[in-house]
Amino acid sequence: xxxxxxxxxxxxxxxxxxxxxxxxxxxxxxxxxxxxxxxxxxxxxxxxxxxxxxxxxxxxxxxxxxxxxxxxxxxxxxxxxxxxxxxxxxxxxxxxxxxxxxxxxxxxxxxxxxxxxxxxxxxxxxxxxxxxxxxxxxxxxxxxxxxxxxxxxxxxxxxxxxxxxxxxxxxxxxxxxxxxxxxxxxxxxxxxxxxxxxxxxxxxxxxxxxxxxxxxxxxxxxxxxxxxxxxxxxxxxxxxxxxxxxx
Amino acid sequence: xxxxxxxxxxxxxxxxxxxxxxxxxxxxxxxxxxxxxxxxxxxxxxxxxxxxxxxxxxxxxxxxxxxxxxxxxxxxxxxxxxxxxxxxxxxxxxxxxxxxxxxxxxxxxxxxxxxxxxxxxxxxxxxxxxxxxxxxxxxxxxxxxxxxxxxxxxxxxxxxxxxxxxxxxxxxxxxxxxxxxxxxxxxxxxxxxxxxxxxxxxxxxxxxxxxxxxxxxxxxxxxxxxxxxxxxxxxxxxxxxxxxxxx
Numbered sequence: 254x255x256x257x258x259x260x261x262x263x264x265x266x267x268x269x270x271x272x273x274x275x276x277x278x279x280x281x282x283x284x285x286x287x288x289x290x291x292x293x294x295x296x297x298x299x300x301x302x303x304x305x306x307x308x309x310x311x312x313x314x315x316x317x318x319x320x321x322x323x324x325x326x327x328x329x330x331x332x333x334x335x336x337x338x339x340x341x342x343x344x345x346x347x348x349x350x351x352x353x354x355x356x357x358x359x360x361x362x363x364x365x366x367x368x369x370x371x372x373x374x375x376x377x378x379x380x381x382x383x384x385x386x387x388x389x390x391x392x393x394x395x396x397x398x399x400x401x402x403x404x405x406x407x408x409x410x411x412x413x414x415x416x417x418x419x420x421x422x423x424x425x426x427x428x429x430x431x432x433x434x435x436x437x438x439x440x441x442x443x444x445x446x447x448x449x450x451x452x453x454x455x456x457x458x459x460x461x462x463x464x465x466x467x468x469x470x471x472x473x474x475x476x477x478x479x480x481x482x483x484x485x486x487x488x489x490x491x492x493x494x495x496x497x498x499x500x
Numbered sequence: 501x502x503x504x505x506x507x508x509x510x511x512x513x514x515x516x517x518x519x520x521x522x523x524x525x526x527x528x529x530x531x532x533x534x535x536x537x538x539x540x541x542x543x544x545x546x547x548x549x550x551x552x553x554x555x556x557x558x559x560x561x562x563x564x565x566x567x568x569x570x571x572x573x574x575x576x577x578x579x580x581x582x583x584x585x586x587x588x589x590x591x592x593x594x595x596x597x598x599x600x601x602x603x604x605x606x607x608x609x610x611x612x613x614x615x616x617x618x619x620x621x622x623x624x625x626x627x628x629x630x631x632x633x634x635x636x637x638x639x640x641x642x643x644x645x646x647x648x649x650x651x652x653x654x655x656x657x658x659x660x661x662x663x664x665x666x667x668x669x670x671x672x673x674x675x676x677x678x679x680x681x682x683x684x685x686x687x688x689x690x691x692x693x694x695x696x697x698x699x700x701x702x703x704x705x706x707x708x709x710x711x712x713x714x715x716x717x718x719x720x721x722x723x724x725x726x727x728x729x730x731x732x733x734x735x736x737x738x739x740x741x742x743x744x745x746x747x
Contacts, residue, residue, distance in 0.1 A: 272531060275705070277527070282520070328704065332694075471516070
């Protein structure tokens with residue numbers, strides 16, 4: 254198989270994530286959805302609301318991956334500088350998008366409030382829109398960079414509307430088996446299984462749930478029959494090591 | 501004030517975060533602790549268990565920041581390649597650390613299990629140790645790079661032991677005020693307040709909790725008296741905009 258692999262980078266923009274004030278959950282949601290669409294998230298960056306940093310990081314990752322998805326910094330306040338920074342990264346003007354402006358103008362507001370809301374209509378010249386079913390202003394895309402809100406509910410609405418737009422390849426499937434055994438007990442036979450199955454990625458993830466230690470073994474690949482065969486071998490290996498496998 | 505500012509990068513190493521299987525929480529814990537110690541996390545990278553990627557990213561961020569903290573990939577299985585990759589990044593050999601090896605040998609095990617556990621004693625030549633009060637093998641540091649476990653409880657134990665080792669500067673303090681107002685309603689006066697107080701960073705974070713929309717305003721700076729004054733002005737501004745401020 255030489256099917257094309259589609260890759261993506263996620264860029265989380267926001268001081269609040271880097272200060273520890275806010276727990277990011279958008280990366281996981283994006284990674285899960287893109288995975289289901291056959292697109293592999295190869296890296297994520299969390300960066301502050303600093304224009305030079307946003308410009309440099311966007312230009313670095315958009316050259317390296319098929320898709321870039323960003324979250325955060327597209328609201329109406331002074332610290333929302335994502336749209337202006339993306340415009341600068343692409344070397345184009347920041348302009349008012351008539352569709353967004355019309356949507357925003359539908360709801361009346363005092364002049365200074367309207368002026369602030371209209372900041373959310375400013376997009377890089379040439380950008381297309383990303384639907385926002387929550388009723389707020391849409392996100393936008395330019396080139397391969399897709400710019401979404403940071404508020405998780407709004408981000409998820411925008412992400413859902415990307416489903417029909419992003420082309421993906423073969424979906425990386427996964428199967429997992431859990432064993433209440435220390436990783437070191439199964440490390441040697443597991444290494445052999447990985448060596449025997451180079452096309453499949455075997456991950457070993459130790460955990461500690463309610464004081465009980467164990468290991469979850471995750472196999473990933475595009476061929477389900479191969480994964481199922483490997484899971485059988487891993488299950489037998491766990492039994493041989495004295496453990497009780499659980500799905 | 502021209503006090504030195506200390507910066508850090510966090511590198512989260514692990515396919516499971518990029519696949520969406522696992523929700524990372526280590527970044528937030530690290531950012532919160534470093535903030536309390538007077539060290540600012542300026543960027544975070546989430547990268548896969550691929551040696552070339554780890555080497556490149558570590559060499560990039562260690563040159564750019566005072567400290568680098570990594571999580572993940574230091575267990576006993578075939579997919580734990582962080583220590584070897586860090587050694588490669590520093591151009592030094594990967595060697596068995598006698599202190600870790602002695603700790604591991606204290607608990608008896610069959611030869612193949614012991615061989616796997618001893619993988620956790622392999623560190624870059626010249627590395628020092630990061631205590632692990634959970635009883636497992638320690639983490640390590642080399643140069644300004646601090647390498648910790650990915651399992652959150654173990655990571656936190658290692659992070660705690662770094663407290664007395666990492667030198668920080670003035671702590672960035674924060675105060676916050678919440679208003680059940682749309683961001684756009686306060687965006688204009690807020691922009692003016694930010695312009696009038698360039699030494700203080702004002703962040704505006706919209707939220708939607710149980711169907712109720714609002715905005716949390718966060719001020720950050722090293723001078724508490726200045727922050728308190730600014731919070732008073734923000735509170736007055738919220739009242740003027742028709743909102744009810746909450747701490």
